[in-house]
Amino acid sequence: MDLQTWISDKLYDILGMSEKHTVFYIEEISKKAKSPEEILEKLTDYEFPNDQKTLCFAEDLFAKLSPKETIISSYQASHQEAIEKRQRNEAYELVENEIDPETDKRERDELHDRIKKRVRSKKDKKQKHLEMTEEERRETVQQMKRLSRWKYLEQREPRQIDLFKRQLEDEERIFKDQELTEREIKEHELNKKIFEIALEKAKKHEEVMSYRLPDAYDEDKANPQQRFKVLYDRYVEAKPEATEQELWEQKQTNRAIFRYGAKDRAQQKNYELLLENQVNFVKENLKKIKSESSGSESDRQIEEEGPPIQKERKGLPIFEYRDELLAAIRDHNVLIVVGETGSGKTTQIPQYLHEVGYTKYGKIACTQPRRVAAMSVAARVSYELGVKLGHEVGYSIRFEDKTSEKTIIKYLTDGMLLREFMVDPELNSYSVVMIDEAHERTLHTDILFGLIKDLARARSNLKVLISSATMDVEKMSSYFDDAPVFVIPGRRFEVENYYTKAPEADYLEAAVITTLQIHVSQPPGDVLVFLTGQDEIEQAQEMLLTRTRGLGTKIGEMIILPIYATLPSDMQARIFEPTPEGARKVVLATNIAETSLTIDGIIYVIDCGLCKQSSYNPRTGMESLIVTPISKASARQRAGRAGRVAPGKCFRLYTLWSYEHELEENPIPEIQRTNLGNVVLILKSLGIENLVKFDFMDPPASETLIRALEELYALAALNDEGELTKLGRRMAEFPIDPMMSKCIMQAHKYGCVNEVITICSMLSVGNSIFYRPKDRALHADNIRMGFARPGGDHLTLLNVYNQWEESDGSSNWCKEMFIQYRSIQKASDIREQLLELCERVEVEVNEDPCSDCNLIIKSFCSGYFFNTARLHATGLYKTVKNQHSVHVHPSSVLFKDLPRWVIYHELVLTTKEFMRQIIEVNPQWLLELAPHYFKAEDLEDDSFKKLPKNRHK
């Protein structure tokens, strides 16, 4: 096709007409033009619309007309730039960090001195540790972490450089006699240059040792501003930014880039790199246009700072109902507020109440089921009120209390309010208590319901608000003595639901196919796929990758991102990165995306209709995690994830009939699926005598309550009358399972509290300490066995923690040892908290390490004697209490050398009934520590002696 015809076709395509003189004119101007932009400018002068289509046209035209030399030279220039950039980057990477002289050096030296002063000897350190205030302690930990990273980087740097040097030498030796292509030679030279730069940089480093730490995404307590920025950004409600028009434009843009790349493929041989460059060019160009427009928008926002906050507040759906709502609160002591997400209830109601003066009589408490929610909402409200977070508006969560005497609006996790009940059972410092997200029915919310209901009857000056997102509030209303219901409409987009025609045999396969279908046939918008667990997510990821690999660039780019709770945080953060132009994000998620985190830009949801749910069997004391169908409420919640920014679609991988007939209306509340040991202890300490008569909204199974009471009795936390003993009262202070707090109390007698607390903290974070990636499973196992201690898993955990502490809490040590940094860090936080509580209940913490491991094991016997199992002649373990057959979990260090008597930390049902975390015990100890529970004949060992060795293997 000749140029003129081509232009003429384009003209017709864009303007709907084609005149010969225009064609000529265009050809002329574009020959002179030096860039596509210049052509574009001329074209718009000539009444072309200034849009994507014209831009593409201009670019195509420029590519067609410019003499190849020009393009190549411009390519070379930009290539040169790219090379330089790469050199810089790689050199940086090699040396790890940028130099920021002087200040960093000084800071670093100061830090060194300060820490040296604080940490003289190990013993001194412990002593100091206890003397320090919370803030100092945190600061020290933080500083030590930074130092340890510096230390690591220092050591790493020469190693890296050395490695690179040897690599270069190898290359030179191996390829000495071979003929190299031009590119290979260039590559080699480039590498040499990078090496030189790195060396040079390293030299500078010796002069000025300094590093800049990367900004952490989360859990960075040293840098609260960064942290709150993330929180704040996350909380600000998503506005319907992408209009239909914009979506359409975006789609057109994608096509344009796409077509462009595809068309030039014919020339690929000659201009392999040229092509790449051109495509980038288009993308960059687009970005520029985009960023310009968004830039001016944000400028405008900055100009109007101040008033817009109030304006924004008035724009929320709840604003219209402000006066009616306040009147309703005035007239009723208990009010149920129904409002969907986006109505603004969480942030606005406490502010309204403050505005009309409720805070004169006491604080306003607002509970959230999750820590992040409490923090981010508090950050938002303090911003709206223009006060500093922690002053008038604050939050209180475990490990972190950001409130002061000034605080009048306090956001806190529901568990925290429950703890406050223990200090002040009448909550006298509060004038309003708002239980938010009540529909989630967490364990703590359910208990608060019972306590608050009672309290509302007793305290006439207390206002209680129960806020929920469900429309089914009749039950709630009748529970709270027929409290009135106030409904606030929500603001979200329509989501269309699609069901399968017939039940799917393999939902994973179906999910993958649906994803691909959406990807090729639906307009832009990210996809969120709900699956049940990590394993499935990894499988789906694999399947999607293999199936798209063959298609190459025939379909648009698909970015597959997994998300689940145990995924390392840097990988988790990736899902919040914006989707690049022309690509589609596919997020494979567990339930975590249902409530805990929201991802913007999701237009399509695929819902497999299942989730993993834990349940507790009080008879055997066994927990199990089983894949179960979700409830209708959950299905709606999942679908709602598609309608946050624009109208969306939800593809349900089950039939409409199943939805209507097979799914439960609501999920089973947590209180009916869990061990209630700790809860019963709390309620007892609040003076509730008859738990069976406690006013639960959905009472737990009586067996569960009875088992919990029995356990507490056997632990001597309750007396014969079922009253709390002195021991029990002290145990209730600890936010851990009563069996565990009993161990701590016992350890007090043996003088090994320090060790026992460490173990309890490690046990509390669950079995997520050891990281075991599939591809390096064997390696990880070997390292884990390196930590093994003969006593069993508890002592192994103690060993892990101590070694971690030796490494100054280094995260690099964790990486090398296949330990999950996040988990062990959390264990350390828990440990700190438990140590603090020990002081409060006057439990002495030993300063010197306890040398007798048996004392540590005996402490655990006194708490966990119910969980005794004996190896029988059959080679199987049976629990002593009800002769239930159980197995040692293969992850245990005792797996290869089964002892006769063990106590286990927990029983889990997966493929078999496994005991997780076991220690070897002497049956004599059990008799000694729990004489009321065991009889001598229970613990006789006769059958075993006749056994030939290794029979059980």
Next chain:
DNA sequence: GAGCACTGC
């Protein structure tokens, strides 16, 4: 020789 949904104190 195996498997860890998600929270929270």
